[in-house]
Amino acid sequence: QVQLQESGPGLVKPSETLSLTCTVSGGSISSYYWSWIRQPAGKGLEWIGRIYTSGSTNYNPSLKSRVTMSVDTSKNQFSLKLSSVTAADTAVYYCARAGRYCSSTSCYTLYAFDIWGQGTMVTVSS
Amino acid sequence: EIVLTQSPGTLSLSPGERATLSCRASQSVSSSYLAWYQQKPGQAPRLLIYGASSRATGIPDRFSGSGSGTDFTLTISRLEPEDFAVYYCQQYGSSPPGYTFGQGTKLEIK
Numbered sequence: 001q002v003q004l005q006e007s008g009p010g011l012v013k014p015s016e017t018l019s020l021t022c023t024v025s026g027g028s029i030s031s032y033y034w035s036w037i038r039q040p041a042g043k044g045l046e047w048i049g050r051i052y053t054s055g056s057t058n059y060n061p062s063l064k065s066r067v068t069m070s071v072d073t074s075k076n077q078f079s080l081k082l083s084s085v086t087a088a089d090t091a092v093y094y095c096a097r098a099g100r101y102c103s104s105t106s107c108y109t110l111y112a113f114d115i116w117g118q119g120t121m122v123t124v125s126s
Numbered sequence: 127e128i129v130l131t132q133s134p135g136t137l138s139l140s141p142g143e144r145a146t147l148s149c150r151a152s153q154s155v156s157s158s159y160l161a162w163y164q165q166k167p168g169q170a171p172r173l174l175i176y177g178a179s180s181r182a183t184g185i186p187d188r189f190s191g192s193g194s195g196t197d198f199t200l201t202i203s204r205l206e207p208e209d210f211a212v213y214y215c216q217q218y219g220s221s222p223p224g225y226t227f228g229q230g231t232k233l234e235i236k
Contacts, residue, residue, distance in 0.1 A: 035225070044214065044227055044228070044229045044230050045171065045214055045216075045227040045230075046227070047224060047225040047226065047227070049224075050223075050224075050225075058222065058223040058224055059224075060224060061127070061222065061224070094170055094171075096170075099173070099176065099182075110161075110176050110177070111158065111159045111161070111176070111218035111225075112161035112173055112176035112177075112182075112216065112218075113161075113163075113171070113173060113216075114173045114176075114182060114183075116170035116171060116172075117170065118169075118170055119170050
C-alpha cells in the first residue's frame, strides 16, 4: 500500500528557509493532489498548500508569500520550502494525499486526506 | 475563508456510550467537501469520513457522519476504548482552492 515519508532538517535557524521532502512509496505519485499540513505542539491542524503532479499549486493565503512547492515525478517525491521562518513555524509537518475515487468511466478527487506521513518535527531556533 | 467551529471542546463519556460531535461552518459547505479525522497522541490524523457521510476504508460502522449546509455531525454509536482521541472536521473550499480544519474536539474517558 502507499506510504509517505517526510525528510529534512529538524532544526532551522530564524530567517532561514525550511526545506522538506515527502517520498511516496508503494504506488505512483501521478494523478493525485499532494499536500503539506502542519501542527504546532498541542494545537490544531493547518493546511499549508498542495501540488498536483502536473506542478500546479495552491497555497494557504496566510503563508502564500513564503511557500514554494515542487514535484519530481521521476523520484516519486514532492517538496516544501518555507522561507523567512520564525519560532511560529515550529511544528510537526505532515505530507498527505488527497484521496481519489474511480468509477468505470471517471476518477474524482475526494477532497479529504486518505494517506498521511508519520510527520516530522521542525524546530525554528538559533 | 470558511471557519469551522467544533463543539464541544472536550467531551467526557464512558465506553459503550454514544458520542455526538458537532462541526459548524461560517458559510455553507458542499457535503462533498466535508471530512472527519481521528488523531491519537504522537500519531498522524486518520481519515474517518469523507463526503460528510461516507466511511473511509477500514473504518468501523459505529462511526457515522451526517449533516449539510453549515451543520455537520460525527456520531460514534458505542464507544470503544480505542475511540478516545481528538477529532477534527475539515472542509475544502474552491474559491480560492484550499482546506481548513476545525479546532478539534477531545473525546476523553469519563
